[in-house]
Amino acid sequence: MKQFISTHQLRFGLIVLSLFSFLASHAITIYFKDTNNSWGGVNIYIWNATIGTDNSSGWPGKAMVWKATNGSDTWYKIELQSTSANMKFNKISDTNTQTSDFNNVSSDGWFDSGSSGIQPISGLPSGLNFQLSIGTVTMSSDALDGWDVRTATTNAGGGIFTLVKLYTKNSGIDIWYGTNKHAHIETNQIIGHSSSMVGKLATFTWNANTNVLSIAAGITITSNLPSPIDAGTNVTLTASATNEPSNYVWEYSINNGGTWLPYTGTKTGTKDRSITVTPSTTTIYRATMGSDNGTLELLVKKVCAHETRTLFIDDFGTLVNQTDRTTSSYVPVSNYTYKPSGKEIRDGHYAIVTTPRFAGCGNQTGDNVAGCNVAGDYWYVDLKDRSNRTTTPFGGMLFVNCRNKDADVAKNVVYTRQTINLPPNVELTFSAWFANAQNPTRGTSVDINMRFQILNASNTVVSGSIIDVPAIAAGTGWFYGETTINTGSGGLFTVQILNNGASGVGNDVLIDDIELKVCVPHVSLN
Incomplete structure (x- = not known):
């Protein structure tokens, strides 16, 4: 018996890997001081990080996209998940201009082009106002519109960019900042990726702060379910998707998805998006449109009879x-x-x-x-x-x-x-x-x-x-x-x-x- 209830609105269905945003907290934060803005842009190359997603996929690493000005100097910042990492910095316009290697960095601190090691955080100027600076973010892949076509994303704010698109094949994604390819994300690096996503409408979410790409299914189901849920309660379920070319087909399962039965009751709303059900036991409902589907597990509260x-x-x-x-x-x-x-x-x-x-x-x-x-x-x-x-x-x-x-x-x-x-x-x-x-x-x-x-x-x-x-x-x-x-x-x-x-x-x-x-x-x- 399983159950979850909200005091405001019960939200069921696919646990969507949601929009990653700028880290509210972190393991270590690294700053780089570009004196007199002489570099004009900084890459950070990371290896041997304790969290693998922090590692760079190859030289010259990734651009430091959060920056602030202090007089004639430009400061850059990146927040890592790792508690320790090796790193070095290079000039975006000339990657041969680079710092020494800095190994086993395990605390907040800052560097500049002449650093021999990490500088204490106390030396950071006060009042730095870091802003995201990356230009237009696009994605390309033969799973989207082709490797040569850069498809525009939607800026959701806070360094988060989204794209709703049919995922046509099991392939990685290129991330572009302006006219420069920022990163290639392999399928095993995409959070939430599985081969079952192929052929489905999906939401791609790029986090420019953490360089993390996630994918989530396109159809979701919500419920007006009151709290708590008792057996015999009438519940209205509503399916929605960004793209709705046909009517929804509803099914249900009372054995955890082992067997699916067609829902034969009344369907209402545009595209048959809503149904009203009266579950007596835990039931999974599935709404399908074309090759896409979403599920919701409707859970009935256990009432003690003794x-x-x-x-x-x-x-x-x-x-x-x-x-x-x-x-x-x-x-x-x-x-x-x-x-x-x-x-x-x-x-x-x-x-x-x-x-x-x-x-x-x-x-x-x-x-x-x-x-x-x-x-x-x-x-x-x-x-x-x-x-x-x-x-x-x-x-x-x-x-x-x-x-x-x-x-x-x-x-x-x-x-x-x-x-x-x-x-x-x-x-x-x-x-x-x-x-x-x-x-x-x-x-x-x-x-x-x-x-x-x-x-x-x-x-x-x-x-x-x-x-x-x-x-x-x-x-x-x-x-x-x-x-x-x-x-x-x-x-x-x-x-x-x-x-x-x-x-x-x-x-x-x-x-x-x-x-x-x-x-x-x-x-x-x-």
Whole structure:
């Protein structure tokens, strides 16, 4: 049994790899000073980075596209996901003009054309106003309009560029800045890519800040589903796509996509885009148009017919003032580092807070929170915990600035807690509330993407326990999610919440009211 619910609008369907934006936080930030603007443009060449996507695909590397002026000097900036990397810089108009190699760079700092090593961040001029400077962004590929045709993108703001196009073959994409080819992205480097995308309308999203290209399917399904969802509730589903050449064909599956049956009920709206359903069990609905399709899993809330007993509720307590912070013993210290009051909460950091407003800007040159008090700042949004306590003591909630999803699942865990010894054959429900900490006024952002899972005493994931919390955008409030299992032969279980997405503006999650409960006729819990 799986479920997720929004307090504002329930959003189901494909978990779209959303528009990557300028990093709200990062591992290291590198600056380059072009004295008297003598280079006129700077490439950075990166190798041996701890995060492979930071590495350059070849010489001369990639242009540093965020720049600021300070008198006659031009400053450039790039924010990396990696905690360490080798790098060197070269002049765009003459790549033979270059710096020395700088190896094992592992902290924020700056360089110039004569540097013998990294310079301390304290030497950076104050008040630098970095702006994106790359010109027109286009894409070319034989999977789009041909390698020789540069197809224009849409500037979504904040360094994000999108293109909605039929993806005709399994091929990489060239990214162009003006008349210069900036990068070639192989298929295995495209986030969200799979061979199943071929022949479908897709949204391509280029992040000029991180040099990351993502792809997402063209058809999405939304629901007017109220919260919570009980069996027998009428629900209206609506499909939409950028290009709609024909009517939608609706199907459904009650066995997790194993078998698809035609929907024979009434269809309404242009192109038969809407249906009204009354699910009695968890059901996946699919809308198809031509070779494109989108799916939505409609999840029915588990109602306990017997006695519900709560094993724990973690509401993260209270804090004495709005800037106060504290730790949680259930956040793995090997994955996330606690940052106390006054320090920036960047990728890989966490704290229990009263509001994300005082977590920093994410773009500061130092570790201290400073100057983050205007409506455009990254976490200026003054979202409170679910108790909405606005006077002392203030309610606490867990703020995790998620790092990139790792192939090692254990490194993605943001919260883990073991149960007491449970009896056999009882229903165990694990739930929590989630919100996006990022300020919606920052524009396009990475939606939060989290996952529930439950492990048995052998540390094996219990079948059916994994659910993905849907992509929750900034400004959409609190979303509820839960997963329910049968304890089988009983014993100890471990409940976990994991990051399931990339870092960036957005995937900065707030978690509150984590609860574990059992539904039993009669049980003695020891």
